[in-house]
Amino acid sequence: MNQQNRNWTTDPVLSVEHLTMRFGGLLAVDDLSFDVGRGDITALIGPNGAGKTTVFNCVTGFYKPTEGRIALRREGSVSDAALAELTRGGQQYRRADDGSVFLLERMADFKITEIAGVARTFQNIRLFGGMTALENLLVAQHNELMRASGYTIGGLLGLPGYRRAAEAAKEKAVEWLRRVDLLDRADDPAADLPYGAQRRLEIARALCTNPVLLCLDEPAAGLNPRESAELNTLLKYIRDEHGVSVLLIEHDMGVVMEISDHVIVLDYGKKISDGTASEVRNDAKVIAAYLGVDDEEVDEVERDLDVKTAHTPAPGGAL
């Protein structure tokens, strides 16, 4: 197969290697490895409880993985040897002219967003409900504005440098509001917006942090077909015009199949399929995981495909 031409093997922005996450006796993610290509829209799919959100939480630092390495190549291509050296050296990241790489599993959650450039949204929307849409996007530019305000001192004194930065931040926020079609609701509190608009605002807020990788946890959940189509356009725009790589969890197969460059399928914390949308769609294991098959049929399929480890024991057994 033409493995070499695939973006995620030649130029990965995120490499997850042997990721394992255990909650007590529950093995949520089991020795998972995958790559996310730079400038790709990558979908992480799987039945409920497959461990998708756990992977997200590990990538964005909200969980510390039990085992594994999560490397983010922010820019340039860092060789595997250099990465191995960094890992052994016990550092969190390396920033150099020929490429920066960040070991996310070692970094604090806010550092991952601040310096590595990973932004995320949440499955249950987490906006600052009592603040206006505009304010939400300004909060996202906190670190830039903090520096510009001289860590508050310059801002308190009203130095011109801060005023310029504040204006620029507002312009950027307005630009994103226009892009997600919320400009006329800029001064409304976020909690007052309709559900679809809240989803879009959360994406805009994540993008205001200038990420290289945007992680979206079920962005199309609860959207009507028209809103889903708009979301697709928005995600393509983000990828094409801003060069942001997108990693998304999604149950809406319409969205996944239409926009994804790369699809990874999880089941019981393991990867069962990995490839382009059309490859995954026709994968017998994926169909089995989603639609369910008789036990004999599973054995049959597994025998056919010569897989031994695709299926862990039932969740009850794992518990």
Next chain:
Amino acid sequence: MANTTTSASADRPEGAERLSEDRREAMRGEPPFVEAPSEDTRLVRALKEAGVTAGLVAVLTLFFFLFRTDIAVGGLDLSLDPKSWIIAIAIAFAGRFLLTYFVFGGERPTVGGWKKVAAKTARWPIGKVIGVVLLLVALTLPFLLMTLLPSQDRYLLDLSILILTYVMLGWGLNIVVGLAGLLDLGYVAFYAVGAYSFALLATNFDLGFWICLPMAGLFAALWGVMLGFPVLRLRGDYLAIVTLAFGEIIRVVLLNWYDFTGGPNGILGIPKPTLFGLEFSRGEGSFSDFFGLEYSSIQRFVFLYYIILALALLTNFVTMRMRKLPVGRAWEALREDEIACRSLGINTVNVKLTAFATGAMFGGFAGSFFATRQGFISPESFTFIESAIILAIVVLGGLGSQLGVVIASVVMIGGIELLRNLTGLQAIFGAGFDPTQYRMLIFGLAMVLIMVWKPRGLVSTRTPSAIYKEKKTIGADLVAQGEGH
């Protein structure tokens, strides 16, 4: 469209149908659009309004101001006093003119004029008007009291100083509780740290108030950070309990560290503040001597009043400014959703610490002012009830609202003082009735009533810190309250 509505409402009772028809009728025509009066008619109208008002005042005050009766030989003597009459008319004319021209926009205010104005102009929202009026009153209060109530001016000025101290403490705590949403039950600890820092520095090293004031603020901020560190991981009720314990620890240490703090005896002989080296006392080199005024003990009270007013206004100014800075926005974002904050690359540890430190610093300023005003401090002044009163002021005023804190301070501190004067109640309850004994009962009742009537405080709306086009206040039901509420 009209047809479908009609058929849909065919089986409705007649009244409802009539109503909806009326509504449709109203929608069909042009919106009730009134052209804004042009500049020239606005001026003319305002002048006319002002003229009418001036005429009314002239008639009404004719007998009060113009004619004066004096006791003279053989009865009363009628004399004319046109000066005060004309001044009254001029004030009415000018006031009416300004109000009509600028606020009502040249329109004749009818019933509900203020509501219309509030809806129409974001320039002068009602809160701002009250704020400006309160500020003007606060700036001129000592002179108002001296001219209007000369018999009680000292007592009332002292009470105003006390109220302003609580306003300042409320504003300081508002940063922690109202903006950052971290429930702090031990705020009085910083007040104590500020007071003892000043007292110890002043008595041991012979330093003046103005040098010690910033140092006391810094010490309190340092203690704010020290409290902040252990409570960073705590949420909700646990946070409240630890801050409560912190407040008590400070008090108990002050009480028992006899060699350093003087224990229960407190610290005596704390110096009074000076105005550029001028003392407020009798004799050589004093304020009254320097300016060639006659010495009066009220001068020191006026000076203290302006110090605490300046400190309180500084607190307000800095807080309001910080709200519009990234750090202040991060405080509010922290109150709304801490996890979302972290997902945006905000170091929530730093955000919490700055909130604790800033709030504590203003508490420290207020503490050193308290020490210099009293001249004597002891741990008894820093009990839990003080924390509770300050917190009650913030909660009653409305979390995050600066104006609410002022109103709540005046009502609570002034109200408690008012109880002392309600000796008329003795006529009802008998001579043994002492109203001040019941102050905690009344205090509690007032709190319960306000919480039933306005559960989110007196001023519960939030003003956005950044505006794209239109300033809209945000209803209290949308604003999160943070941890431990």
